[in-house]
Amino acid sequence: xxxxxxxxxxxxxxxxxxxxxxxxxxxxxxxxxxxxxxxxxxxxxxxxxxxxxxxxxxxxxxxxxxxxxxxxxxxxxxxxxxxxxxxxxxxxxxxxxxxxxxxxxxxxxxxxxxxxxxxxxxxxxxxxxxxxxxxxxxxxxxxxxxxxxxxxxxxxxxxxxxxxxxxxxxxxxxxxxxxxxxxxxxxxxxxxxxxxx
Amino acid sequence: xxxxxxxxxxxxxxxxxxxxxxxxxxxxxxxxxxxxxxxxxxxxxxxxxxxxxxxxxxxxxxxxxxxxxxxxxxxxxxxxxxxxxxxxxxxxxxxxxxxxxxxxxxxxxxxxxxxxxxxxxxxxxxxxxxxxxxxxxxxxxxxxxxxxxxxxxxxxxxxxxxxxxxxxxxxxxxxxxxxxxxxxxxxxxxxxxxxxx
Numbered sequence: 001x002x003x004x005x006x007x008x009x010x011x012x013x014x015x016x017x018x019x020x021x022x023x024x025x026x027x028x029x030x031x032x033x034x035x036x037x038x039x040x041x042x043x044x045x046x047x048x049x050x051x052x053x054x055x056x057x058x059x060x061x062x063x064x065x066x067x068x069x070x071x072x073x074x075x076x077x078x079x080x081x082x083x084x085x086x087x088x089x090x091x092x093x094x095x096x097x098x099x100x101x102x103x104x105x106x107x108x109x110x111x112x113x114x115x116x117x118x119x120x121x122x123x124x125x126x127x128x129x130x131x132x133x134x135x136x137x138x139x140x141x142x143x144x145x146x147x148x149x150x151x152x153x154x155x156x157x158x159x160x161x162x163x164x165x166x167x168x169x170x171x172x173x174x175x176x177x178x179x180x181x182x183x184x185x186x187x188x189x190x191x192x193x194x195x196x197x
Numbered sequence: 198x199x200x201x202x203x204x205x206x207x208x209x210x211x212x213x214x215x216x217x218x219x220x221x222x223x224x225x226x227x228x229x230x231x232x233x234x235x236x237x238x239x240x241x242x243x244x245x246x247x248x249x250x251x252x253x254x255x256x257x258x259x260x261x262x263x264x265x266x267x268x269x270x271x272x273x274x275x276x277x278x279x280x281x282x283x284x285x286x287x288x289x290x291x292x293x294x295x296x297x298x299x300x301x302x303x304x305x306x307x308x309x310x311x312x313x314x315x316x317x318x319x320x321x322x323x324x325x326x327x328x329x330x331x332x333x334x335x336x337x338x339x340x341x342x343x344x345x346x347x348x349x350x351x352x353x354x355x356x357x358x359x360x361x362x363x364x365x366x367x368x369x370x371x372x373x374x375x376x377x378x379x380x381x382x383x384x385x386x387x388x389x390x391x392x393x394x
Contacts, residue, residue: 001287004245004260011241014234016226017219027245028284029213031258032303035246037211042242044208045227048201049235052228061228063201087225090198106229 005031057128059104059121061086069101076100080128080163081138082154084108084147088140100138103128108141109150120150122157129161136164143170202228254325256301256318258283266298273297277325277360278335279351281305281344285337297335300325305338306347317347319354326358333361340367 005027012023030038054060055067062068069075079100083089089102105120117123128134137158141147151167158165171189172181181189202224209220227235251257252264259265266272276297280286286299302317314320325331334355338344348364355362368386369378378386 001290002249002259002261002264004241004249005258008241008245011234011238014227014231014238015223017222022214024287025214025284026212028282028287030211030242031245031249032282032284034211037208038242038246041208041211042239042246044201044205045235045239045242048205048224048228049232049239052199052201061202062199064199067199085225085229087222087229090221090225093198 054104054106058102059106059124060089060102074099077133078135079138080134080136081140082125083140084142084150088142092140105141105150108144108146109153110146117153122153125154126157126161129158129163134161134163136166139165139167251301251303255299256303256321257286257299271296274330275332276335277331277333278337279322280337281339281347285339289337302338302347305341305343306350307343314350319350322351323354323358326355326360331360333363336362336364 008027009020009023012018012026013020015023018026030041051063052061053063055062055070056065057070058067060067060069064071076099079098080103081092081098081100082103082105083092084105084107086104089104092098092102103121103125105122107115107120109115109117109120129137137154139151139154139158141151141154155165155167169192170185171192172178172185178186205224206217206220209215209223210217212220215223227238248260249258250260252259252267253262254267255264257264257266261268273296276295277300278289278295278297279300279302280289281302281304283301286301289295289299300318300322302319304312304317306312306314306317326334334351336348336351336355338348338351352362352364366389367382368389369375369382375383
């Protein structure tokens with residue numbers, strides 16, 4: 001097979017979920033049918049890889065020094081939602097009607113991996129909490145062991161600054177069947193049952 | 198979301214089998230973890246889209262005027278395998294021990310789509326058949342209506358040039374269960390049953 005083609009197939013495998021077979025199918029598809037869009041993808045990749053940095057206020061991905069959400073005058077500056085990564089920020093933006101601002105940790109507390117408060121930008125976060133503008137901090141770290149530990153630390157940070165910390169509710173997912181919900185989620189949902197009014 | 202990021206997600210959707218969700222996951226993955234490989238993919242794409250053309254002998258993808266298979270002195274020049282597209286050529290190369298040469302139609306006879314003998318390079322094929330070097334032409338078009346019509350046409354072309362045409366065997370796939378083989382394949386396999394020696 002042509003060397004450039006082999007190189008392309010190999011390079012496509014850097015995409016998550018793409019193995020040898022799919023990479024080959026993608027390469028042939030682009031070459032046979034869609035070279036123009038292939039070129040557009042090459043340019044979009046290059047631009048994004050080189051120019052997307054992090055917002056200086058919230059640490060989310062941004063090509064400008066301050067991202068559109070932080071720069072927006074229509075977002076509520078009194079509520080701050082803290083997430084682990086830009087992926088979770090995007091999920092919350094797409095699913096909820098949240099109109100406050102964000103802070104992205106770009107990781108979670110994990111001393112073994114060398115991720116401490118400094119790497120997560122917690123000095124920057126403490127500064128924002130200390131500004132007196134923020135009333136509530138929604139802690140939306142992932143429900144993993146490290147995420148929970150990070151949440152605990154963040155809650156202390158908020159309280160120290162006189163800001164009310166809150167967490168996402170745990171419970172049975174909508175549309176799921178109880179039979180397939182894992183034990184600990186079910187136990188938690190049972191314990192935190194709510195009175196029907 | 199950042200404009201460059203939105204552009205990248207949109208551009209990734211040109212890949213077959215990649216929808217909005219996967220495109221977003223791919224973009225975030227590259228930005229968060231693998232910018233270097235993202236850049237490498239951008240370059241591989243650009244190079245391939247711009248420089249991969251077609252071999253002047255067999256019409257397979259190639260960045261050189263003559264592809265490695267046509268240029269190889271160790272391939273058998275007496276057997277020529279005709280396929281519809283480079284994808285099928287790659288499949289045959291990977292699965293079989295075929296050591297002959299190829300001819301790629303880059304399509305199949307389809308008058309309604311404006312694909313006639315000229316578009317499929319059949320003049321080039323006739324020229325090769327007429328050279329007297331080829332003894333057998335293996336017709337490996339797809340087993341579709343148009344593929345079969347193309348195969349029929351190709352067989353005539355071969356016979357006219359005194360070359361023996363052959364086709365891939367049809368039958369029950371290996372490892373399959375008879376119960377799940379489609380009717381026409383089963384009927385064909387039944388009719389073409391072979392004596393066990």
